[in-house]
Amino acid sequence: MDQPQAKVKITGQEHWTKKGDIKLFLWEKYAGEPEGKKGTVLFVHGSSMGSQPTFDLQVPGRPHSSAMDYFAEQGFDTWCVDMEGYGRSDKHRDIKYDIATGADDLKAATDYILKTRGTRQFLVYGISSGALRGALFAQRHPERVQRIALDAFVWTGEGSPTLDERRKKLRQWESMNRRPIDRAFVQSIFNRDHPGCAEQKVIDAFADAILKLDDSVPTGTYLDMCAKLPVVDPEKITVPTIIMRGQWDGIAGFDDLTAFFKRLPNPDKQFAVMPGISHASFQQINYLMVYHILHSFFTQPEPIYRG
Numbered sequence: 001m002d003q004p005q006a007k008v009k010i011t012g013q014e015h016w017t018k019k020g021d022i023k024l025f026l027w028e029k030y031a032g033e034p035e036g037k038k039g040t041v042l043f044v045h046g047s048s049m050g051s052q053p054t055f056d057l058q059v060p061g062r063p064h065s066s067a068m069d070y071f072a073e074q075g076f077d078t079w080c081v082d083m084e085g086y087g088r089s090d091k092h093r094d095i096k097y098d099i100a101t102g103a104d105d106l107k108a109a110t111d112y113i114l115k116t117r118g119t120r121q122f123l124v125y126g127i128s129s130g131a132l133r134g135a136l137f138a139q140r141h142p143e144r145v146q147r148i149a150l151d152a153f154v155w156t157g158e159g160s161p162t163l164d165e166r167r168k169k170l171r172q173w174e175s176m177n178r179r180p181i182d183r184a185f186v187q188s189i190f191n192r193d194h195p196g197c198a199e200q201k202v203i204d205a206f207a208d209a210i211l212k213l214d215d216s217v218p219t220g221t222y223l224d225m226c227a228k229l230p231v232v233d234p235e236k237i238t239v240p241t242i243i244m245r246g247q248w249d250g251i252a253g254f255d256d257l258t259a260f261f262k263r264l265p266n267p268d269k270q271f272a273v274m275p276g277i278s279h280a281s282f283q284q285i286n287y288l289m290v291y292h293i294l295h296s297f298f299t300q301p302e303p304i305y306r307g
Contacts, residue, residue: 008032010072012056017112019105025088026081026109027052029068034077039146039298040119041071043080044106046128046152046280047221048181048189050087051080053209054127054282059202067282070291076298077117081109083133085178085218096177096220099231102133103140110144121146123298127281128152128251129221135232142238149294151244152252152279155260157229159253162192162279166226173223178216183207193278194248202283234263242270242297244290246277270297 008031015026030037043055055078056068064070068078082089083105085097095101106124113119124145126134131150138145157163166173173179186207190198224231243261245252261271272293276286284290 008073010069015112015116017108019084019108022084022090022093024081024084024090024105024108026079026112027056027068028077028079029056029066029072030077031072031075034117037077038075039123040077040079040113040117040121041298042106042110042113042122042124043067043078044102044124044126044130044134045080045083045086046130047225048185048217049206049210050082050213052082052087053206053213054280055080057202057206057209057283059205062199062202064288064291065202067287067291071295074295076123077119079109079113081105085220087213094177096223097218098220098228099129099132099136099224101220102129103136106133106137107141107144110141120144124148125294126150126153128154128279129225132221132224132231135237138239138241139232139236145239147240147242147298147300148237149242149244149297151281151290152246152249153243153257153260154225154251154253155230155232155234155256157225157253158256160251160256162250163225165192166222170223170226173219173226176219179219179222180216181210181214183211186210189280190278190283193246193250197246197248197276197278197284197286198280199285206280206283234260235265237264238266240266240268240300242272242293244272244274244281244293246274246279246281246284248278251279268303 045051045054059065131153281290
């Protein structure tokens with residue numbers, strides 16, 4: 001792996017775009033100038049938090065705590081976007097904001113980045129329901145995706161103890177558009193699979209950042225993942241793909257993922273099991289290993305001979 005550039009200033013810049021009359025918030029970080037980068041990384045957040053807490057989390061004493069800072073130092077232009085209903089993006093529509101809505105948001109975000117930076121293809125990383133959003137976006141718009149990483153992904157939901165528990169509240173998710181979140185809920189993300197995978201100071205900082213932006217989040221992705229899977233077709237995802245699965249992740253059933261992986265048509269594909277990781281991989285003790293896997297995939301040379 002390339003060593004991060006020394007003492008290069010990282011710039012953070014907020015952007016706004018519209019999906020119809022809906023305002024979406026985007027956040028960009030880069031080292032030096034945004035032009036002439038190795039590539040453009042688009043980070044896609046999950047069901048229960050906005051984008052900046054997930055991908056630009058600053059924790060004192062935790063080197064490279066921000067994934068955006070890390071990949072900016074490695075020479076990438078990095079972006080994240082708050083899905084509609086989350087963070088700083090609009091939340092006023094009386095809908096559940098499902099996986100398909102998120103894929104629409106990614107289309108709007110990449111339209112804007114194309115117009116602003118001239119970027120035509122993206123290195124996409126999605127986690128949990130963000131992986132589903134990213135996969136559906138890649139299925140709909142393969143010309144926009146150079147490579148895609150699907151972390152904490154789920155296909156049919158088979159073999160997922162977390163989703164089995166969540167289905168017990170299916171009627172509740174169906175009855176409301178938003179569900180409340182609090183500090184105890186954020187803590188539960190790290191307790192449900194394998195306690196001890198994350199430092200408490202990181203969990204606390206994560207909770208602080210999430211709750212600063214939201215005290216409730218949409219139910220649409222929960223509803224999709226409990227009752228409407230599968231929402232993507234692996235045979236229609238034609239771009240190079242890596243499946244990243246934490247050793248103890250309760251969402252991503254191993255057999256479910258390998259069945260999905262087998263059906264991906266592009267031979268440029270990888271399956272990575274991440275030891276010591278549960279669900280929220282960028283907030284885990286082993287986060288630098290996650291960065292390494294992702295960086296390696298994003299910088300892999302394109303094959304010359306394809307047969």
